[in-house]
Structures are given as C-alpha cells and as structure tokens.
Amino acid sequence: MSTPPFAREPNPDAAVYVISVAAELTGLHPQTLRAYERMGLIAPGRTGGGGRRYSHRDLERLREIADLTSSGIGIEGVRRIMALEHQVDALRARNDELVAEVDALRRVLAARSAPGQVVNKLPVLHQAVGQSMVVWRRPR
Structure with missing residues (x-):
C-alpha cells in the first residue's frame, strides 16, 4: 500500500x-x-x-x-560561523565515506585470506567518543 x-x-x-x-x-x-x-x-x-x-x-x-x-555576533562573524559549520559537515561526510571504504577493504581482505591467517595490513581504527577517529599504523 x-x-x-x-x-x-x-x-x-x-x-x-x-x-x-x-x-x-x-x-x-x-x-x-x-x-x-x-x-x-x-x-x-x-x-x-x-x-x-x-x-x-x-x-x-x-x-x-x-x-x-x-x-x-556581527554579520561577518555569522558568515564565518556558518561557513565553518558547512566545512565541518562536509568533513564529517568525507570521514564517513573513508570509514566505509576501510570497512569494505577489510571485508575483501578477510574473504581472500585463509582461515586463521592474518593478512590485514590496514591501519587499526579506534572510534573515540565525540565523533573523532584515531588511526594507529602497525610498525612494518
């Protein structure tokens, strides 16, 4: 319906x-x-x-x-605040895209590896509180 x-x-x-x-x-x-x-x-x-x-x-x-x-706040301050808010929104959207891309790559790597074999060389992503992300790179 x-x-x-x-x-x-x-x-x-x-x-x-x-x-x-x-x-x-x-x-x-x-x-x-x-x-x-x-x-x-x-x-x-x-x-x-x-x-x-x-x-x-x-x-x-x-x-x-x-x-x-x-x-x-004056008009120029308002203009700057709104521009920064727009920039933050765009960066959040891009961050979400990158996180999704990393997740997709992890799934592809997991599907290619044999059971019990660790082939993943992607950075370790830790989601922190407050919408931030910390990326740790494993030493080679």
Whole structure:
C-alpha cells in the first residue's frame, strides 16, 4: 500500500513559503530577510515572476542567523560561523565515506585470506567518543 501524498515528509529544500509567511515563522521582519539575502547569508528560491520562496531549510538557517545576531555576533562573524559549520559537515561526510571504504577493504581482505591467517595490513581504527577517529599504523 503506498503512502498518500499528504502523509509524506515534505522536502526540506522545497521553496514553498512566501516572504510574509517566512518572516512570521522566523519572527523576523521581511526587510531583514531581504537584507540577509543582499548580504549573501540566504538564497531563497524564485518564482517565474521573481517572487521569493523560502524552504524549510531556509527558515532553519534564518533562525540560526537570528540566534547568532541576537547573542551579539556581527554579520561577518555569522558568515564565518556558518561557513565553518558547512566545512565541518562536509568533513564529517568525507570521514564517513573513508570509514566505509576501510570497512569494505577489510571485508575483501578477510574473504581472500585463509582461515586463521592474518593478512590485514590496514591501519587499526579506534572510534573515540565525540565523533573523532584515531588511526594507529602497525610498525612494518
């Protein structure tokens, strides 16, 4: 049985909110949303007629900007914090890819070796608490 269209999770990147609704949902003035767009902090979608349309992800970003500025951080600081958060997310994703690749290589090596024979020369990975990873290399 398929899920009815109204019961599905909405796409967080679907640009559906007009500026007045986005302003109301974030507690910001529409002029503030326009100013953030001019500063390059947000890039809402556009309709064929040029009207702004904000996604759920845009609203989350606007709330984050509002939280940072209300705590006394300037626009350039907000821009830098958001760039660093984006970089951290990209590095985490790349780290996950590399861990999966090492796991796949371990499985291939294990399948090739005879029972009881240790052929694995890959580094030993120890997952530490707090999303960090320690790589120990065996001496040759």
